[in-house]
Amino acid sequence: MPQYFKNRTWGVEIIDNSKVRGVTRPTLIVNQYTTVDFLSGGVAFFRGFDRPGVTGYGWMSPGELVDRNVPVCKPTAYPANDRLTNANGINGACTLLIKEYPGHGGLDANGMPNGTDVKARALTAGDIIEVSPSMFSTTAAMASKGDDGGIRYYSYEWTYVVGAGLRPWYGVQPRLNGVPLPEETLSGGLGSVSYNYSDNALFMFQQPHTNIGMQNMQRFVEGRRLVHTNFTTGDHNEDGNDRYAPAVGLQGQRYGQSACIACHVNNGRSPAPAALNQRLDTMAVRVASLNAAGQQVPHPQYGTAIQMNAVSPSGVPQNWGNSVSVGGFTTRKTTLADGTQVELRKPTLAFEGPVPQVVSLRAAPPMIGTGLLEAVPEADILARARSTPDADGVKGLPNYVYEPETGAVRLGRFGWKAAKATLRHQAADALLLDMAVTSSVYRNRACMAGPVACAAGGAQPGISEADLQSITQYLALVAVPAQRSIASGFPKGVAPIEELKVDPQQVAAGSKLFQGMRCAACHTVEMKTGAGHLFAELRNQTIRPYTDLLLHDMGPELADTFTEGQAQGSMWRTAPLWGIGYTEKVMGNGGGKAGYLHDGRARSLTEAILWHGGEGTKARQRFENLSKTDRDALLAFLKSL
Secondary structure (H helix, E strand, O other), X not given: OOXXXXXXXXXXXXXXXXXXXXXXXXXXXXXXXXXXXXXXXEEEEOOOOXXXXXXXXXXXXOOEEOOOOOOOXXXXXOOOOOOOOOOOOOOOOOEEEEOEEOOEEEEOOOOOEEEEEEOOEEOOOOOEEEEEEEEEOOHHHHHOOOOOOOOOOOOOOEEEEOOOEEOOEEEEOOOOEEEEOOHHHOOOHHHOEOOOOOOOHHHOOOOEOOOOOXXXXXXXXXXXXXXXXOOOOOOEOOOOOOOOHHHOOOOOOEEOOOOHXXXXXXXXXXXXXXXXXXXXXXXXXXXXXXXXXXXXXXXXXXXXXXXOEEEOOOOOEEOOOOOEEEEEEEEEEEEOOOOOEEEEEEEEEEEOOOOOOEEEEEOOOOOOOHHHHHOOOHHHHHHOOOOOOOOOOOOOEOOEEEOOOOOOEEEOOEOOOOOEOOHHHHHHHHHHHHHOOOOOOOOOHHHHHOHHHHHHOOOOOOOOHHHHHHHHHHHHHEOOEXXXXXXXXXXXXXXXXXXXXXXXXXXXXXXXXXXXXXXHHOOOOOEEOOOOOOOHXXXXXXXXXXXXXXXXXXXXXXXXXXXXXXXXXXXXXXXXXXXXXXXHHHHOOOOOOOOEOOOOOEOOHHHHHHOOOHHHHHHHHHHHOOOHHHHHHHHHHHHHX
């Protein structure tokens, strides 16, 4: 969508008095806020009850409202009291009053009119209302703002519950009527992404929290622009968007990639190292040397990361001889209890330049839910650490890391070895090491060679503080898909798309196995976020990330030789499992293949489990001994996340 980050968001405020003492007939006052001219549109409540062809999209035909002659809601500045003042009063173009659940023709079991008539009734707490918020703009309306994006539809279906607010939803019989998802499916709390009925899973990791506020929606789209921007040319990866001038030329002459999504494909993982001679510039290769005392220090040529791409001072791409590629694979086979053989394969690296003493190949991890993980209280993470191993040998240690702006030592929670304390720290580090872009956190490219070189390197032009904040805010606002553990109610004759072919009994059985095998000793199922995060959407949420954010020794076969803080080579932060069932869908058909584990070596979830050693040995052995039926159930559960 051209210029999707310009003039495309608006605010909707719903004043619901159903919980007010003494109110016996609840109402909803709906205020719409917009700062630009829109051609038409508004918020359509309820659904097309009497339209047999409607299977879940309210008062809409494909792509837009049925009635495009809805009065225009004119631009209105946000008043100081955050309430919309409308000269036309209630039920004008910008303010609506909903006081009844509408009457409609009765429907039979197949969603067809049955000839009966249902009268309107008063709203009551618990009423479920489908909402279709829709706005359209025109070139004429936007021309004065330098926006030629044309007429654009920009929204998705909501489910509003009177007395409870917006809720993630799924479709039930007879016609995919939207109802709230059960709490146990809300992996990312109340902001979880609803079930996807659009067959557009490629974008499931690019959605904002369902409960996102109006100001944060604008922050989200502005941050997304930067994540999709090339920091050499300023161009957006999606056609039709303006060049972002402040990003032009921010990269150094040597870099890994020019845009965040070049490694985080659709906000997901890097393409796996799947083929011989495959160049690994969409992954990170962390390196170091060892001094005379055996201590890890930056490599004299590479620093702490090999940046494989380069341009000349005039901007012409060039090969500077430091490429890293797949040199081959080491393989071994393991046999499961039922006789099934599984080949495990690990890439070996070929260096065009000097071979470093210390090296770690790293895949870009998914971006989803990182704001929620940042909102988990530090004390809750530390409470899960153990001073002595449990019966399975599981321990779990926190990583403490150097915070570059303050010099403080803080609990790490981001990155494969939990070596970054905050999303700001993580974003600035990735900009520097993967894209050679400086910031207010790392003011020069010499910071790639460590704190001493960083302090002596002065300042170089880099990303603005405002843009660094935009990227950080975007990361905080990317939501997690709800677990797909319950079946949808598709209309008669409609087959579910692949990701919604759910067997609830099999998924439930797999969940019990996950617990019984003690996978949750590291992959902690449930956490709660605290009350102190900057964004209200992230506060006091019950989330199901399947991680404890602690380090675990995973044995020699998963070990690298790169140390970060307390994390030695065999120690890795427990990877969150939420969203893992969408991994291959999000990767898409662009030529890359999905891979699991820190270096993308595992081609399937089965392989990923079979690589577990160290503290994961006992759980792996239990998996190896499962029957095929139980193994399939466990994998179905994981793919539902």
